[in-house]
Amino acid sequence: QVHLVESGGGLVQAGGSLRLSCAASGRIFRRYVMAWFRQAPGKEREFVTAITWSDGSLYYTHSVKGRFTNSRDNAKNTVYLQMNSLKPEDTAVYYCAAKTPVSSCSGYRCYDSGHEYDYWGQGTQVTVSS
Numbered sequence: 001q002v003h004l005v006e007s008g009g010g011l012v013q014a015g016g017s018l019r020l021s022c023a024a025s026g027r028i029f030r031r032y033v034m035a036w037f038r039q040a041p042g043k044e045r046e047f048v049t050a051i052t053w054s055d056g057s058l059y060y061t062h063s064v065k066g067r068f069t070n071s072r073d074n075a076k077n078t079v080y081l082q083m084n085s086l087k088p089e090d091t092a093v094y095y096c097a098a099k100t101p102v103s104s105c106s107g108y109r110c111y112d113s114g115h116e117y118d119y120w121g122q123g124t125q126v127t128v129s130s
Contacts, residue, residue: 001027002119004096009124020081022096033101034079038092050111086128096121
């Protein structure tokens with residue numbers, strides 16, 4: 001029902017910034033939870049951040065708190081990931097994802113599992129050099 005396309009990745013030195021975008025098209029439901037995951041070479045996919053539609057709650061993995069900001073512009077059907085103070089360990093392919101929220105669930109653990117997400121973008125490469 002939904003097609004997601006990420007953009008904005010690239011090469012940046014440690015301490016620099018990048019802004020990723022995820023544009024959604026198709027049968028879009030505003031209640032979708034929108035999230036970002038990342039996967040580094042040789043590592044498993046990792047949850048980065050999520051934003052809920054219902055109340056705009058934000059969830060971040062510990063390693064990016066204070067550095068990354070997740071936001072959404074419903075009028076543009078786009079979500080953004082502002083990444084500041086980038087570190088080499090942030091190097092990964094970053095994926096945008098969407099899922100229908102479970103009304104009975106709240107809190108971090110409701111959003112951090114990749115297998116729960118229904119739609120995924122193609123990914124955008126972020127490389128941070130030291």
